[in-house]
Amino acid sequence: MQEKILMIGLGAMGSVLARLLQEKGKKVTVWNRSEAKAKPLTAIGAAYTADISKAVAENDIILVCVLDYAATEQVLQGVSLEGKTVVQFSTGTPQDARLMAASLSARGAAYLDGAILATPSQMGAEQTPIFLSGSQEAWTTAGDALRILGGTLIYLGEAPGAASAWDIAALSSMFGMMIGFLNGARIIESEGMQVADLGNMILNVAPVLGQMVKDTADDIQAERYSNPESSLDICLGTFDLMLRLAADNKLDGGFASFGQQLFRKAQDAGYGQERISALMKTLR
Incomplete structure (x- = not known):
């Protein structure tokens, strides 16, 4: 039976994730505080459900891409998660991930923390890296769908904070390099090159x-x-x-x-x- 996927959050990244899944033939439902953001996706066949409890109940894999972990807690407050696989793509620290893993696991969910090391326009490519950590069960369940989003999935084991730690460490390396480059660019400009x-x-x-x-x-x-x-x-x-x-x-x-x-x-x-x-x- 085809797995049913709910995408919570339709910002720049969430909208792209939902579109990629829909275009690859997955059964996709989307939820967002503003229904207007769902219209481009419903136009290509995705379903929209305004009631978050109903949306979660009707789907198997719950992908979340909102502002942060606090926003995730707010959206899912009071929602039954028993038997659901939840994959978190919102931004946070390893401690955020550990706390959420404990919270959602206590509510019956299999939790996987994810960190996307790419921009929305880079999603879906073979080289797009996504760090993942948390429940082995969730990784097994969601793996096929996640491979649509990025061809380079790196599962880091069951410690839920690992994906976030790797993400922030990689960003530190990247932005450190970019700041150094920008400083170098000013040197080049100042010398007329x-x-x-x-x-x-x-x-x-x-x-x-x-x-x-x-x-x-x-x-x-x-x-x-x-x-x-x-x-x-x-x-x-x-x-x-x-x-x-x-x-x-x-x-x-x-x-x-x-x-x-x-x-x-x-x-x-x-x-x-x-x-x-x-x-x-x-x-x-």
């Missing part, structure tokens, strides 16, 4: 940068800090140069100041002649 050329250069050397990150991760895992090819003392000099350039070209020095402060903290702790991985010791 083209930002697009910097973007192309970063694209071309991305495998080298990725390998540096992996090597640093391996060093941290192995507690390997000595015999650096480029010591913390040498790396610190980069931020000193950035600050001099910022002063010369009248640029914002915030990024360089932050990096300088972090590296100096490691230097003051005696790690100046160690690998960049030794920064982890100061962060700990």
Whole structure:
């Protein structure tokens, strides 16, 4: 018998998730506080039910994509979840996920926490990554439907907070890189050159940068800090140069100041002649 799927929340992401499922032949019902957002989906065959209790009761897999976990609790307050598989795609922390897993499991649901590492326009592609953690039963039940949403599903086990932790760690890596790039873009602009050329250069050397990150991760895992090819003392000099350039070209020095402060903290702790991985010791 075909599984019945309810999509709760029809913002930019939720609407795309519902559309992908509907287009792949799934039996989809949608629910949103504003019925207007459901009309493009009902136009292609999805059902709409205004009563959230009725919508949940009539479906097997409940996908949630609202503002946050508090909004999820509010929407599902008083709704029977016995025997339902609930997949949470709203934004939250690992602690949010743990609390929700405990709450919904106590109400009879099999709970799976999900974190989508993509924008709405990237959904449905083979390379689209989705982190998932929580109930093995929920993962088994919802897996086929979730593969429609992203071809790279990463199930991280039964600890419900794992997906959120991986998501936030990946976002930290991504936004850290983007802030560094934007700082670099201002340097390029201030010298009368083209930002697009910097973007192309970063694209071309991305495998080298990725390998540096992996090597640093391996060093941290192995507690390997000595015999650096480029010591913390040498790396610190980069931020000193950035600050001099910022002063010369009248640029914002915030990024360089932050990096300088972090590296100096490691230097003051005696790690100046160690690998960049030794920064982890100061962060700990």
